[in-house]
Amino acid sequence: MPKKKKKVEETLRTGVIYCGDNIEVMERLPSESIDLIYVDPPFFSNRQHEVIWGNGAELRSFADRWMGGIKHYVNWMRERLMEMHRLLKPAGSIYVHLDWRAVHYIKCEMDRIFGIKNFRNEIIWHYSGWNKILKDHFENRNDSILFYGKGDEQVFFGYTIPWDSEDEYVKIRKQKVRTDVDGRKYVLSDAGGGKRIKRYLADAMREGRPVDNVWDIDKINNSSKEFLGYPTQKPEALLERIIKASSNEGDIVADFFCGCGTTLAVAERLSRRWLGCDVSPTACKLVQRRVSKLNKGSRKFEIIGMPVTIDELKKMEPFEFQNHIIVDLLHGTC
Numbered sequence: 001m002p003k004k005k006k007k008v009e010e011t012l013r014t015g016v017i018y019c020g021d022n023i024e025v026m027e028r029l030p031s032e033s034i035d036l037i038y039v040d041p042p043f044f045s046n047r048q049h050e051v052i053w054g055n056g057a058e059l060r061s062f063a064d065r066w067m068g069g070i071k072h073y074v075n076w077m078r079e080r081l082m083e084m085h086r087l088l089k090p091a092g093s094i095y096v097h098l099d100w101r102a103v104h105y106i107k108c109e110m111d112r113i114f115g116i117k118n119f120r121n122e123i124i125w126h127y128s129g130w131n132k133i134l135k136d137h138f139e140n141r142n143d144s145i146l147f148y149g150k151g152d153e154q155v156f157f158g159y160t161i162p163w164d165s166e167d168e169y170v171k172i173r174k175q176k177v178r179t180d181v182d183g184r185k186y187v188l189s190d191a192g193g194g195k196r197i198k199r200y201l202a203d204a205m206r207e208g209r210p211v212d213n214v215w216d217i218d219k220i221n222n223s224s225k226e227f228l229g230y231p232t233q234k235p236e237a238l239l240e241r242i243i244k245a246s247s248n249e250g251d252i253v254a255d256f257f258c259g260c261g262t263t264l265a266v267a268e269r270l271s272r273r274w275l276g277c278d279v280s281p282t283a284c285k286l287v288q289r290r291v292s293k294l295n296k297g298s299r300k301f302e303i304i305g306m307p308v309t310i311d312e313l314k315k316m317e318p319f320e321f322q323n324h325i326i327v328d329l330l331h332g333t334c
């Protein structure tokens with residue numbers, strides 16, 4: 001029987017991108033060391049995501065095929081989610097981004113791993129698009145993000161967006177607007193125990209509108225300012241909500257399926273510490289460039305585990321190998 005490799009608990013490093021299978025990376029990291037995890041794993045879509053981008057020479061792609069069906073996918077995710085649970089601090093939170101194909105299966109797994117009492121929300125990310133009448137179903141226009149706390153001490157601030165106008169606020173509250181002796185507008189708000197307090201419209205406008213679990217945010221398309229050409233790139237606005245709602249400045253944010261690094265770029269911009277992992281060397285290099293640009297190259301972000309030996313290079317997918325060489329030639333790192 002092959003000997004089980006001894007796990008090494010490294011001290012946690014931030015500002016680094018691990019290139020490799022996340023299960024192997026996570027197993028090396030210390031328990032209860034991360035404040036917030038967001039992951040956006042392959043979705044069980046039975047597709048190969050491919051896109052030609054940049055000058056047309058680079059081909060990005062990642063496999064999202066599960067020959068063994070949903071059971072295989074769930075088993076694969078289970079061992080990773082268990083590691084994420086171990087890595088989270090007691091006050092930490094996790095957000096797992098899925099869609100209608102796998103969310104129900106993964107919800108059952110997460111209830112088992114994180115505890116049903118720690119389930120907080122299924123966030124519905126709704127995006128607009130051109131809808132057609134289909135033969136036997138409605139258009140799917142949402143992804144689902146499962147949000148769990150690790151326990152009762154969980155850090156959470158919520159998130160607000162601006163009100164369009166005082167009229168919008170009043171319409172939703174369905175209350176009569178009154179005016180005090182100084183001419184300031186208010187509504188009467190229920191303060192519990194039969195008590196009513198004045199809620200000034202100016203205060204409500206300043207504090208903003210708390211968001212619920214349905215988030216309307218545009219998808220990234222090739223005319224978006226943020227567009228990098230990475231398939232399944234997520235909008236920064238989505239990550240900004242998650243990171244602001246569930247972490248403080250200086251906290252440690254991790255994304256173990258980081259793709260082109262949306263989580264890491266937003267964490268960097270919001271003064272959080274971060275670490276990322278992706279199995280694709282192309283993605284890791286893209287992340288490194290993306291976060292370096294944010295601080296104008298003043299800080300070096302290291303990629304750990306980039307393939308270098310002949311054996312490692314031979315193991316790469318053909319398109320990964322091609323990208324690896326082309327990106328290096330284009331950016332002068334070869």
Ligand SMILES: C[S@@+](CC[C@H](N)C(=O)[O-])C[C@H]1O[C@@H](n2cnc3c(N)ncnc32)[C@H](O)[C@@H]1O
Nearest residue numbers: 021022040232233234257259260262278279280
């Ligand atoms: C849906 S994409 C993530 C997109 C990302 N949220 C963004 O905004 O760019 C999923 C990523 O998971 C990576 N991936 C798949 N299997 C992996 C594994 N075992 N370990 C690490 N990364 C993996 C893929 O290479 C891909 O970049």
